[in-house]
Amino acid sequence: MTKPEPVARLLRMLFGPLVWAAHFLLVYAAESVFCRLLDGPGHSIFVITATAIALAMVLLRSSAAMRLKPAASSDHEGFLLRVEMSLSALAGLGILYVGTVGALLPACR
Amino acid sequence: MTPIRERATLDAAAATLPRPEGELDKLEAAWKLPRGWRILSAVNNTVVGQFYIATAFLFFIFAGILGLLIRLQLAVPGNDFLPQETYNQIFTMHGTVMMFLFAVPAVEAAGVLLLPQMLGARDLPFPRLGAFAFWAYLIGGTVFFCTLFFGTAPSGGWFMYPPLTGAQFSPGVGADWWLLGIGFIEISAIAGAIEIIVGVLRTRAPGMTLARMPIFAWSMLIFAFMIVFAFPAVILATILLELERAFDWPFFIAARGGDPLLWQHLFWFFGHPEVYIIFLPAAGMVSMIVPAMTGVPLVGYRLIVVALIAVGFFSFGLWVHHMFTTGIPTRSLGFFSAASMAVAIPSGIQVFAWIATIATGRLRATVPALFVIGFLLIFTLGGLTGVMVALVPFDRQAHDSYFVIAHLHYVLFGGMVFPLLAAITYWAPAFSRRPLSERLGRWAFGLIFAGFNIAFLPMHLTGLLGMPRRVYTYPAERGWDWLNMVSTLGSFILAAGILVFVFNIVRHFRPSGSKPAGDIWGAGSLEWLPNHTYGLRSVPRIDSREPLWEQPGLAREVDAGAHYLPGTATGTRETIVTSPIEGEPEYVMRLSGPGWAHVVAAAGTAGFFLLLTVKLVVPAALCAVAAIVAMVVWMWDCDPPSAGEVDIGGGLRLPTYASGPNSHGWWAVAILAMVAGALYLSFIFSYLYLWVVSPTQWPGGAALPPLASTMLPVAALLASGAALFAAARLLRRERLPRIGLAALLALGALLAAAAVGLDLWAQWQAGVRPQANGYGALVYGHGVLQVQIVSAVVAVGLFAAARSLAGRLTAARRAVFDNLALLWAYALAQMLFGLALTHGFPRLVAEGLPS
Ligand code: HEM
Ligand SMILES: [Cu+2]
Numbered sequence: 014m015t016k017p018e019p020v021a022r023l024l025r026m027l028f029g030p031l032v033w034a035a036h037f038l039l040v041y042a043a044e045s046v047f048c049r050l051l052d053g054p055g056h057s058i059f060v061i062t063a064t065a066i067a068l069a070m071v072l073l074r075s076s077a078a079m080r081l082k083p084a085a086s087s088d089h090e091g092f093l094l095r096v097e098m099s100l101s102a103l104a105g106l107g108i109l110y111v112g113t114v115g116a117l118l119p120a121c122r
Numbered sequence: 123m124t125p126i127r128e129r130a131t132l133d134a135a136a137a138t139l140p141r142p143e144g145e146l147d148k149l150e151a152a153w154k155l156p157r158g159w160r161i162l163s164a165v166n167n168t169v170v171g172q173f174y175i176a177t178a179f180l181f182f183i184f185a186g187i188l189g190l191l192i193r194l195q196l197a198v199p200g201n202d203f204l205p206q207e208t209y210n211q212i213f214t215m216h217g218t219v220m221m222f223l224f225a226v227p228a229v230e231a232a233g234v235l236l237l238p239q240m241l242g243a244r245d246l247p248f249p250r251l252g253a254f255a256f257w258a259y260l261i262g263g264t265v266f267f268c269t270l271f272f273g274t275a276p277s278g279g280w281f282m283y284p285p286l287t288g289a290q291f292s293p294g295v296g297a298d299w300w301l302l303g304i305g306f307i308e309i310s311a312i313a314g315a316i317e318i319i320v321g322v323l324r325t326r327a328p329g330m331t332l333a334r335m336p337i338f339a340w341s342m343l344i345f346a347f348m349i350v351f352a353f354p355a356v357i358l359a360t361i362l363l364e365l366e367r368a369f370d371w372p373f374f375i376a377a378r379g380g381d382p383l384l385w386q387h388l389f390w391f392f393g394h395p396e397v398y399i400i401f402l403p404a405a406g407m408v409s410m411i412v413p414a415m416t417g418v419p420l421v422g423y424r425l426i427v428v429a430l431i432a433v434g435f436f437s438f439g440l441w442v443h444h445m446f447t448t449g450i451p452t453r454s455l456g457f458f459s460a461a462s463m464a465v466a467i468p469s470g471i472q473v474f475a476w477i478a479t480i481a482t483g484r485l486r487a488t489v490p491a492l493f494v495i496g497f498l499l500i501f502t503l504g505g506l507t508g509v510m511v512a513l514v515p516f517d518r519q520a521h522d523s524y525f526v527i528a529h530l531h532y533v534l535f536g537g538m539v540f541p542l543l544a545a546i547t548y549w550a551p552a553f554s555r556r557p558l559s560e561r562l563g564r565w566a567f568g569l570i571f572a573g574f575n576i577a578f579l580p581m582h583l584t585g586l587l588g589m590p591r592r593v594y595t596y597p598a599e600r601g602w603d604w605l606n607m608v609s610t611l612g613s614f615i616l617a618a619g620i621l622v623f624v625f626n627i628v629r630h631f632r633p634s635g636s637k638p639a640g641d642i643w644g645a646g647s648l649e650w651l652p653n654h655t656y657g658l659r660s661v662p663r664i665d666s667r668e669p670l671w672e673q674p675g676l677a678r679e680v681d682a683g684a685h686y687l688p689g690t691a692t693g694t695r696e697t698i699v700t701s702p703i704e705g706e707p708e709y710v711m712r713l714s715g716p717g718w719a720h721v722v723a724a725a726g727t728a729g730f731f732l733l734l735t736v737k738l739v740v741p742a743a744l745c746a747v748a749a750i751v752a753m754v755v756w757m758w759d760c761d762p763p764s765a766g767e768v769d770i771g772g773g774l775r776l777p778t779y780a781s782g783p784n785s786h787g788w789w790a791v792a793i794l795a796m797v798a799g800a801l802y803l804s805f806i807f808s809y810l811y812l813w814v815v816s817p818t819q820w821p822g823g824a825a826l827p828p829l830a831s832t833m834l835p836v837a838a839l840l841a842s843g844a845a846l847f848a849a850a851r852l853l854r855r856e857r858l859p860r861i862g863l864a865a866l867l868a869l870g871a872l873l874a875a876a877a878v879g880l881d882l883w884a885q886w887q888a889g890v891r892p893q894a895n896g897y898g899a900l901v902y903g904h905g906v907l908q909v910q911i912v913s914a915v916v917a918v919g920l921f922a923a924a925r926s927l928a929g930r931l932t933a934a935r936r937a938v939f940d941n942l943a944l945l946w947a948y949a950l951a952q953m954l955f956g957l958a959l960t961h962g963f964p965r966l967v968a969e970g971l972p973s
Contacts, residue, residue: 019702030435037439041457045814048451056453089704092333092424099428107436107464114456122452 171235242327341406416483504532525585576612845870
């Protein structure tokens with residue numbers, strides 16, 4: 014039996030928060046770029062798309078984790094999976110917060 | 123190789139009893155503490171940890187006295203007790219010392235003191251590094267504090283905003299003290315963080331999977347990772363501001379293409395996580411104390427882990443909430459306001475988990491429990507006002523008023539000082555022959571709790587009535603006077619409580635390495651097993667979260683030597699290295715003992731930074747030389763050759779040597795590379811930020827160094843990489859050409875340095891000057907970062923070359939090379955990227971992006 018690479022395993026556990034961080038950085042940084050380059054609703058569309066993609070990623074990954082759960086070979090593996098799913102849920106909520114607020118407020122002002 | 127398979131055959135006892143005669147004596151001899159004043163050369167985590175905590179507490183008292191001086195000055199309107207400039211220095215030092223010299227070191231100290239005990243390790247993985255961090259902090263911090271007595275302390279507030287702190291408005295040496303002194307202490311904090319990460323992930327008792335790790339260890343793990351990613355931002359900021367002050371490179375001067383707001387971004391990218399860096403370990407302490415005081419396991423262990431990790435992430439998305447009033451676009455503010463709300467959820471999870479635990483069991487009203495309750499009440503209030511100021515419209519009203527002072531003390535004092543006082547009372551019996559007095563503890567708690575609220579509750583009102591923070595006095599007719607008087611009275615009640623607490627420690631705390639009072643609370647975690655200078659006599663296999671509750675008789679067995687590693691297998695200090703997730707034993711690592719080299723190194727480094735501040739260049743250089751020599755002496759013996767496989771009991775035979783990706787040293791270097799990466803990312807952010815703010819200063823094609831000028835540096839970097847590669851091939855040979863290997867290492871490292879020099883030369887040739895504008899400053903600021911990383915490669919490269927010549931670097935004994943290779947590869951990547959950034963980006967944006 015091969016042991017899973019531990020660092021990779023821990024990073025997998027952090028998938029949700031990592032997506033949250035990437036999403037946050039992207040929508041925030043994109044505002045100054047969009048506002049500099051073009052007028053119009055560019056940034057709003059960007060925020061909505063990015064939010065949808067980020068949420069989809071987190072959801073897909075969690076459902077994959079959900080399917081793995083019954084097969085978790087040991088109690089710590091089960092623990093890591095459950096931590097991963099709860100983190101994804103929190104991260105999803107965070108993404109939703111940021112995305113909604115971002116899309117509702119006026120850009121570039 | 124992995125001895126995991128044998129596990130099934132083990133039950134409770136791993137080693138046969140009784141243990142052979144002389145085994146214990148050898149163990150004691152290996153871990154013997156230096157006697158008398160030589161104790162200062164000790165590296166045992168228990169000794170260094172206690173020094174560390176005591177020092178941090180001393181700074182708490184000093185900074186607290188400054189707080190009292192502030193309160194005295196503000197007690198009545200129009201007071202002239204303190205002149206304005208002195209007042210400014212005092213509040214700046216109060217905030218700075220509390221945050222950097224008390225709060226962070228105190229929790230780091232708690233980690234150093236408690237983690238090995240709690241994890242069943244004999245010590246932390248890099249004892250001398252931990253001691254180095256402590257000494258650097260003690261010396262640097264003391265000198266920094268003493269500037270106050272000479273009237274040369276910084277006075278620009280604890281967050282040091284330019285332009286106020288730039289050379290024009292703060293011409294004195296005060297700001298430099300802050301920049302170099304604090305920058306230096308942050309480096310020591312990072313050293314501690316590396317030690318803690320590797321310790322928590324790699325030196326746990328066998329069987330202590332991540333799912334069974336004490337919450338305090340989880341919180342320290344996340345704390346340390348947050349330091350790794352947050353501190354580099356402020357280190358970069360201090361480097362840039364110091365370059366601006368010393369050499370007039372205008373990073374933060376708006377009129378010359380810089381931007382003062384860049385400082386605020388960098389500072390708060392560190393500063394907000396900082397408050398959680400302080401709070402998370404405190405929360406971890408509470409999560410240990412609550413189960414012990416209620417007698418039931420923590421409710422929601424997994425949710426608390428989730429909450430800690432989530433806070434660790436979310437807290438990096440909040441920094442702009444300190445900048446709501448700086449004119450940032452509305453939508454951006456919205457992002458940060460939303461994230462500030464989101465972070466309240468995981469904090470709330472923790473509070474509810476504690477309350478649920480208290481509700482499940484029966485809380486014994488001991489002193490630690492009282493402080494925990496005080497913490498819950500005060501911190502929750504602070505959290506509520508935090509959500510208030512996270513709302514942009516409210517913050518516009520409350521910003522820079524005493525409302526904020528009230529809020530920040532409710533979270534910091536409530537969220538960190540109360541848990542710390544609880545922790546000191548709670549863990550004292552693990553290290554002292556006598557526990558602290560309950561009676562005195564109750565008095566202390568009562569006075570502190572009452573005094574705190576009398577002092578700080580009125581400040582909410584004072585703030586809402588419009589009193590700004592950082593004013594040295596105020597007129598009588600504003601209606602602020604009675605509120606201020608009440609605050610001052612309260613602060614003295616609070617101080618009386620602290621005095622009682624200190625008196626309690628002085629009267630009752632008697633450090634003892636061999637016979638501490640022990641488990642007086644009936645707690646469940648490993649630090650309550652009988653502890654000695656060498657930690658546990660033998661290391662048990664763990665199969666639950668509260669081993670002391672689940673495995674009766676454990677204390678006796680452990681102390682009789684019935685478990686793993688009941689003596690010293692190699693005759694020196696050692697601890698078991700385990701796998702990061704499952705906690706399965708992988709190898710036995712030998713630890714270094716007491717010495718003076720790391721003390722000299724700390725003094726030298728501190729001297730270098732401090733003397734540089736007052737522009738005593740020659741003595742500073744001498745200190746640097748002393749530090750480097752001391753470090754070489756210290757490191758020279760750090761990689762002992764393998765002692766073969768050893769038996770640690772229970773049929774488990776482990777290697778005594780490891781190098782490469784599985785070894786503790788490699789992990790430390792990997793984390794160091796993350797620090798460097800975070801520093802570099804902060805730089806990229808600054809570069810892009812100034813470009814967004816004033817893109818016109820980015821030169822077009824003609825003013826840039828020609829693309830051809832990058833050929834030489836790139837060639838040098840590639841050659842350097844080739845040398846590294848060749849050295850790796852050579853090292854695999856049985857019969858090693860020592861001189862050839864040494865030459866390759868030295869040459870390769872110097873080639874990388876040459877690349878940096880060549881590139882900077884090309885920029886200079888093209889007429890780019892650091893003083894000219896923000897762009898020029900960035901180009902050379904970038905050079906400073908590259909010089910920094912390449913100097914590290916050169917230093918370690920020459921060190922490895924010397925070891926090769928001395929026959930200490932061979933195919934079997936190669937940890938130094940493997941660690942160097944990681945650092946080197948990282949440095950090459952950063953330098954190649956840097957060339958692309960500084961030559962490519964200006965060309966990219968010159969291609970016709972509108973500006
Ligand atoms: C011993 C009890 C304490 C008292 C009486 C006290 C009092 C004060 C007062 C009155 C101010 C406002 C000064 C001004 O704006 O003019 C202040 C600022 C501050 N305090 Fe405290 N404090 C205490 C403990 C703490 C603790 C434990 C911490 C952190 C762990 C802390 C961190 C700060 C910070 C960061 C500032 C802001 C400094 C600045 O504006 O640059 N204080 N304190
Ligand atoms: Cu904040």
